[in-house]
Each structure stands twice: as structure tokens, then as C-alpha cells.
Amino acid sequence: MKTVWSEERLGYQPSQFEKVNDDTYIQRRSIRRDTLTDDFVESEPGWICEARFISDDIYEDFMEVMNSPAQEQIVNNFTSIQNTQAGTDENTITLMLGAADLYEKLEDISGKLDSLTAKEG
Numbered sequence: 001m002k003t004v005w006s007e008e009r010l011g012y013q014p015s016q017f018e019k020v021n022d023d024t025y026i027q028r029r030s031i032r033r034d035t036l037t038d039d040f041v042e043s044e045p046g047w048i049c050e051a052r053f054i055s056d057d058i059y060e061d062f063m064e065v066m067n068s069p070a071q072e073q074i075v076n077n078f079t080s081i082q083n084t085q086a087g088t089d090e091n092t093i094t095l096m097l098g099a100a101d102l103y104e105k106l107e108d109i110s111g112k113l114d115s116l117t118a119k120e121g
Helices: 056-066 069-120
Strands: 006-010 017-021 024-038 041-055
Touching (some): 041 056
Antiparallel strands (some): 024 041
């Protein structure tokens, strides 16, 4: 059994799976911080996600897949890609800062050259 995904708002950070009774779980996805509103007045920050009910057998099948060697390899690959991307992002920022410094120096030199050529003319 799987029900249709619906929006859920909570006052606490929910977990991906929560056991409701002996044979039913709540499955959540897209969990994120949100500000709950009441008549356009902001209250305490909360959490928003999509949720559905699933049966125990669906949950067990999902856990079996998540604990498989193939899934573990996918997670490891994704982590490696994230780490590589973080390094690339840092390098890009360093290059951009260096280029900005060069443009500032060129502008400074250009201004000095303009003032020198104005004095000569």
C-alpha cells in the first residue's frame, strides 16, 4: 500500500520514515525549513515536506534496496563528485578574485597613464 504524496507542515524536523503502527509507516521527502504563517503573521519556523503512508512490506523493500552494495556505490560516487565540485568551486572563486585584482590594477595604471599623458599634452 502506498498513498498519494501530500504536503505536510510540522513544528519539528521530521525523519524520512516514521512508524505509525505495526504495519504502516509515514515516508517523507523534500524535507526543508519553512516559516509557518497564520493569517499573514509569521510564527515559529517549522518544517515542510511531502508525506505519504506506506505499508510495512514497502518499507522493508525500500530498506533492502537502500542497503544494497549498488546503492552504497551510488552514494560513494555522489559523495566523491560533491567533494570534487567543492574543490572546483574554491578554485573558481580564487581565479575570479585574482581577475578582479588584475582589473583593479589595470584601472589604476590606466588612470595614472591618463594623468601623465594629460600633463604632457
